[in-house]
Amino acid sequence: MRNRVIIGLVLSAIMVIGGGVIYYAYKVDPPVFSTIEAADDILDTLEFPLGPFQLTWLGSEARFEITHDDIPDHLIFSTPKNRGFLAAGYGVMESEESRGYFTIDEERRFVCEEQWVSGIVESPGAVTIVGDLGCENGESVPFEFTLTVKSDFQLQYAVSFDHPLVNRTFLSWHSDGDEHFFGFGEQYSTFDMKGRRLPILVQEQGVGRGLQPLTFLADLTNRAGGTWYHTYAPVPQFVSSKLRSLFSENKEYQVFHFTEKDVAQLEVYSAEAIGRIYAGASPADLVREHTSVVGRMEPLPAWTQEGLILGAQGGTAVVSEKLDSLLEAEVPVVGLWIQDWVGQRRTSFGKQLWWNWELDRDHYNDWDDFLGMLEEEEIRLLGYVNPFLVDTSDKRNVSRDLYSEAQAKGFLVKNADGEPKDFQITSFSAALIDLTIPEAREWLKGIIKEELVENGFSGWMADFGEALPLDAEMASGELGDTFHHRYPEEWAKLNREVLEEVGLLDEGMFFVRAAYSESPRYASAFWLGDQLVTWDEHDGIKTAVTGLLSSGLSGFSLNHSDIGGYTSITDFPLNYVRSEELLLRWIELNAFTALFRSHEGNRPDENIQLYSNERIIGHVKEFGDIFAALAPYRQELMEEAATTGAPVVRPMFFHYFDDPETYKINYEQFMLGPYMIVAPVLDEGVEEVSVYLPEGEWIHHWSGETISVDSMGEYVEVYAPIGEPGVFYRQGAEVARVMERD
Template sequence: MGWLGRGAVALAALGVVAAGWYAWQGGRERPVWSELHVPPAFAAPRSFSLGEYEFAWRGRGFDLHRAAHPEKSLWAAQGGFLAAGIGHARVEEHRGAMFVDERRGLLCREQSVEGFRLVGRQLAIDGHLRCTDGRISAYRLSLEDDGARGLRLAVQLDDPALNRLYLSWSRDPDEHFFGFGEQFSHFDQAGRRLPILVQEQGIGRGLQPITLGANLTARAGGDWWTSYAPVPHYLTSKLRSFFSESGAYQVFDLRDERRVQLEVHEGRLAARLYAGDSPSELVEAHTSLVGRMPPLPEWTQHGAIVGLQGGTARVRGILDKLERAGVPLAGVWLQDWVGQRSTSFGKQLWWNWTLDERHYPHWPELSVELRGKGVRTLGYVNPFLVDVAEKGGGARNLYREALRQGYLVRDAAGQPLSLLNTSFSAGLVDLSNPAARAWLKQVLKEEMLARGFSGWMADFGEALPFEAQLASGEDAALAHNRYPEEWARLNRELVEEVGGAGELLFFTRAAYSRSPGLTTSMWLGDQLVTWDRHDGLHSALIGLLSGGLSGFSLNHSDTGGYTTIRNWLKDYRRSEELLLRWIEFSAFTSLLRSHEGNRPQDNRQVYDSPVALAHLARFTGVFTALAPYRARLMEEAAQRGLPLVRPLWLHYPDDPASLEEPPRSFLLGDQLLVAPVLEEGADTLEVALPAGRWVHLWSQREFVARAGGRVKVAAPPGQPAVFYPVGSLVGEELRRALDVRGLLTSPVSAE
C-alpha cells in the first residue's frame, strides 16, 4: 500500500483538527495597511515628469501614468502605501515541501511623506515610518524611467533591523490578475492570498481524499497555491503589470477589492512596472528583462518522445511494437539509465549519474541502433547525489567524491545536509561553489553526454533548505527561490560548452523569475493521474496558461500524468481513456512526451493495447503536421517572449470567452483554438468561442460565435475540439496536411 496506508482512516479526525489549525493560522495572515500622515507643505497636488511617464501627487496618494495617456493608470495608491516590521519565520523543508511559520513582531504602520527629489528621470520619495515601539525609521521609494518597457521601482528601509516590507497599491474591484508563474488550480488570482515560494507542488493539492491522506502520512498533499515554478509577476485585465525582482519569500494579497499588498521578507525591494497597450506587449516587456527561450531542436518536433524503462531487452521490445504501429519517434527517454530502485513511492532511480551497465548491457550498440533509425536517446539528472555503496556493482560513487571535496550543501554545524526524498535521503550539490559546479558539469560531460544522449530531464531544484550553509556565504533564505535558476544555468552552460546549442535539449521542472533566459524547455512536474483541476489533466492546462504569461513559453506536461497511488481507501491509476485524452492535449503543445509514471505496472501505457498504439500514432501525426506552425511560433517566442500555448485573454482581452474560470480551452499561437476533453466519459463539448466566425477542424462546419455564447460540438476520442478563424491560412494548411496523412477523419465515428 506504500506510504498512503491504512492509517488514513484512523487519522481522519486528526485531519479535521489539523484543518482547523491551518485555517486559524491563515486567519492571522492579515495585510499590514499603513496610515499616511502628510505635513501641510506636501498636501498640495504636484506633478513630476519622468521621461515618458508622469507621477501625479494628489496630496494623500498618487497616480503614475504615461505622459501621453494620463487616462490610464499604471500604478496608483490612495492613503498609506508602505509599512515595515520585524518578523521571524521558521521554514521547514520536508521532501521538497516548504512549511512557513511566520511570526510578526514589531510593526511600523505610521507612514509620512516628507520630500520629493527629481534628478533627471528618477524621482525619490522620502519619508519616515513610526513603529509600535516608538522607533522612527527613514525610507526611500524611487521611480525611474525605463523607456518603453516601463519604470523601475525601488524601496529601501534605513533601519537594517527591519526585515519585513509591506508595499500596497490600488486596484479596481472588477480587475482580474493573471500570471504568477505556474499556477495550477486557478488562472485568475483576484480575491486570493498567493505566496511565492518554489517548492514541491504536492500530491492532490486539494483533491480529496488523496490530499488528506498524503498530508497525514507524509505531509505531502500540497495546497492550491503550491508550485514548482512560481514567479512574483502578474498582468491584469486593466493592462497593468508588476514584477518583483526579489528572491525572498513574498506574498501577494489580492483579497481586498480596492488594494493589493505585497509582503516581502526582506528590508528592501527592486521591482518593475511594465507599460503596454495589450497583453502581448506586457509579456514582451517582462521577457525583455528576464530572458526568452530559444527554439527547440528541430528533431524534437517530428515525433513523440516516449518514456521507457526496464533495461536494454525491454526497451528494444517496446520500440519494436511502436515501430510496427507506425508511431513517428523523435526520441526515447530512458530515465533509468542510472539504474532503477524500488521505494515506498514506487519505481525510482539511483541518483548517481553514471550508466548502469548491468541494467543496460550493450549500451553502445543500442545507442547506435536508435540513432540509425533517427531516434535520439534522452536521460535524467538532478542536483542530488546518493551513496551507492549499498547498490554494489563497482559504479563510480559520485556522492563520496562530492563529500570528499566539500561540494555538498551543509548544515549549521558544517556537516553535509541529508535531505529525505521518499524512503531514502540524498545530498544536494552546492551550486554556489564554483568548484562544485565545474565538477558536476564535467561529470555530466563524461558520464552522460559521452554516452550519446541528445537530451535529458534536469529534475528538482526546489528543495534548498532555509537553514542551509552555502559556500558563497549567501543567506539560503534568499538563495532558495533562485536555486532552480542556478540549476538551469549549469545545464545551459553544459550545453554551450560542448557546442550543443540548437541540438541538445534539457527540460526543467523547478523555476523562478529568470528561468526563461536559462532553460531550453519546461515541463509542468508531477501531475496526478486524474482529470481534475487540483492536480490532474485540467491543472496541466491551467499551469501552461499561467506560466506562459511569465515567460515559460516552451512548456509541456508528462503525457498521462505521473503520480499513481495504490491505497485500500481509493486507488489513483491511469486509465486508458485518460491517457488517450492526455495524448490529444499534448499534441497541441511544444513537446509530445510520455511518462510511464512512478508505478508503471499500475498505469495504462501508450504501448499497452492496439487502441493506445493507434491513438499515439494518430496524434503524433497531428503533432508533426503542426511542426511548421510551431517553428514560426518558436521564433516568435525567441524574439518576443510570447508562449506557444496561450490563454484566450492574450488575444481577446475584451471578449467574455477569455474570462472563463477556470479556463477549459487555449490558443496554440493566435490561429488555433483547442478545447481538450477534461472530463471522463465526455464525447461532446460546449466551447466558449470569441465572437466571430470559426471553422471546426474535423467537420469543417462553420460556427458564428456571439459574445458570451457557446457552441456544441462532438468530441469523441480522436477529435478534441479544434477551431480556426474563417480564412486562417494556418488552419487551412493544417486541414490539408491532416487530409494528406489520412488523419482528418477520426477512427471513432461521432454520433
C-alpha cells in the first residue's frame, strides 16, 4: 500500500509540473543521406531491360527509375533526386530484454555517405551498379547493388559492401510529398507512416502505449508502457498510396525513415540487405505479389465460422455454468476456449496460467463427462500453449515436471553462463524452449499432441514468441539478432506441423500473436494481442481496427481481436475495467471479422462478461447470428485469401485506390470483402457515425434505405445506437441476400 501511495504522489507532482502532459525524450539516430556522383562514361541516359521491367539510368542526375511494361507511366521505384541511394556505416548496438520489451542503445561510430558510381554491369536477368562509398574516417568502401528479375512482377534487390567493419546498410528512394505508407504488419496506433520513424522489432505491444498516466506508471514500475510503434507482429513491408511496394527480406533489426518529405529510407542493421520491389496496378496486386513470397493463409475450418468461440475459465463447474447461460438463450456457440486447462495461478497481473503443459484434472474434473457434454452440443474445445516452461515446485498435482525435463535434456535457451535463461514474465519467471534444437521441437510437439490433441482439443491459442534476446546464442550457433525474428515464425511452423502430423489440418486450428514476415505461411489465424479495455486510440478498441487493417496488407489475411479487450488495471491510482457499453460495441465490431471469439481478460472477476446479464447475452446472440449468416460470404473471402492473399478485413483504398479520400480513413470504417462497409462505433456515448460511401448504390442494413452515390463518393450521417453500428452493403451483391432484414 505504501508503494502505491508513493507512486500516486509522484504522478500527481509530475502532472502538476507538466500541466497534465507527460513528455518522453527518446534518443534516436536520424537517417543517413549520401551525396552522389557518377563516372564520366555513365553520364548519359541508359536503358537496361530486366524482363518486363525497365531500369532507366539518368546519368546527368546520377539516379535511376524503374517502370514495368504493363504500367509504363507508373514509377515503381526511383532513387532520390540530388541524393545518393546507398550509404553504409558501423555501429555498436546494445539491447536489453525485460518482460518481452526491448531497450535498444545504438551508437554509430562512423558512416559512409559519399557515393561514387563507377559502373553498371548487365548480366542475364540482372543489373549491378558498382562503386564506392567515402567514409567520414577517410576510408573507402566498395559496394554492389544488384537488381534481379524474380517473376513478372518482382525484382529482388541485393546490397553488399566489401569492408570488414561495415554493419549498417542505408537504402534510400524517392517519395512523393503526398505519398502515404501502409502495412508494416500489425501496427496499432498509426495507420499511415508518412512522417514517422518506424523501428521493426517483434516485442510486447505495451500497456498504455502513450495513454497517460498509465504508460508513465507502467514504465516507472516495469518498463512496460510501450510506445506507438511497439507491436508483436511487425513486417518490413509496405503498400503506398502511389502503388509502390517494398519488402525487406532481412531478419535483423531495421528502421524505416519516412521523416523527410521527398525521400524515404530503410536502415538495416547488417552489411547486407536483400528484399523485393513489387509492381502492380492496385493494392490487391501488390498484396498478391507479397503473399506469393511470404506465404498465404488457408481457409479456417467451417465450424469456426458458424458462431461464437466463448472464452471462459474457472474449472469444470464454473465454465459449464457460463456456457449454459448462453446456450439457454440460443446463442450460436461453436467453440469453448479454456485457457486455464493447465490450472490457474494468481499473479500481480491477475489470473494467469501454470505453464506446465498438462491437463489439470483437479481444476477440470469429470473430464470425460465434460467432453461428452460439449460433443452433444456440437461445441469444439480449444486450449492454450506457449513455448515457455515454469518451475512447478509450488503447484500441487503435477504428474510431469516439463521444466525439469527440458533442463535435463538441454532444450532451454541459455544465458552467457550456460544456464537456462530466466525470463521475468509478471511476478513469476520462465524458461524458453530453444527451437533450433530438432529434438526439442519433437519433444514439444509430442507434448502438444498428448496433452491437447489426445485430450479432445480441436485448437488452441499459441501464445508468445517475442522475447528471445537479440544477443542470444542458439544451440544451432545462430545469433539472436536474426533468430529473434525467426522465432515466432518457427513457433507457428511447429504448431502447424502438429496439426499436419495428427491429421487435423482441415478441422483443427491455432491462432498466434507474435509474428514476423513469413508467419502467414504457417498460422491458422492471428489475433491482435492484448488491447486495453478502453475506447482510446493508443491501446484500446480503436487499435484493434488499425491492427486489422495494417496487418491485412502484410499477408495477415485472417485476423481478429479479443471481444472486450484483455488488459485491465485496478492498482491505485488507476482503474481501467471493461464497461458494459464497451463490451457491447466490441461484440458488434468482431461480428464483421474472421473470428468471433471472446476473452474474459486478465482480471475476469472485475470485468463485465458476455454472460453477465440478459442484455449482453441477447446482444451476443444477435451478432453471433449475424456472424453465422455471413459464413458463406467469408468462406469466399477466405478462399480468395488462399489464392491471392487478399485480407478478409480491408481498408477502403484496397478497392477504391483512385479515390484520394479513402487514404484519409483510419479506424473509422473498413470493408469486409469488396461488398460490405462497416463503421463500428468506437466512442463512448456515441449514437451516430459518419460513413464514407464510394460511388454506387449502398443499402443501410438496419433501415433498408438505399443511398445512391455519384462519382467520387460522399459522407453520410447514420443513426447508430447500441445494436446498430454503421453497416452498408452494395446493392445487387450476393451478400445482400444474407443481410436483408425481415
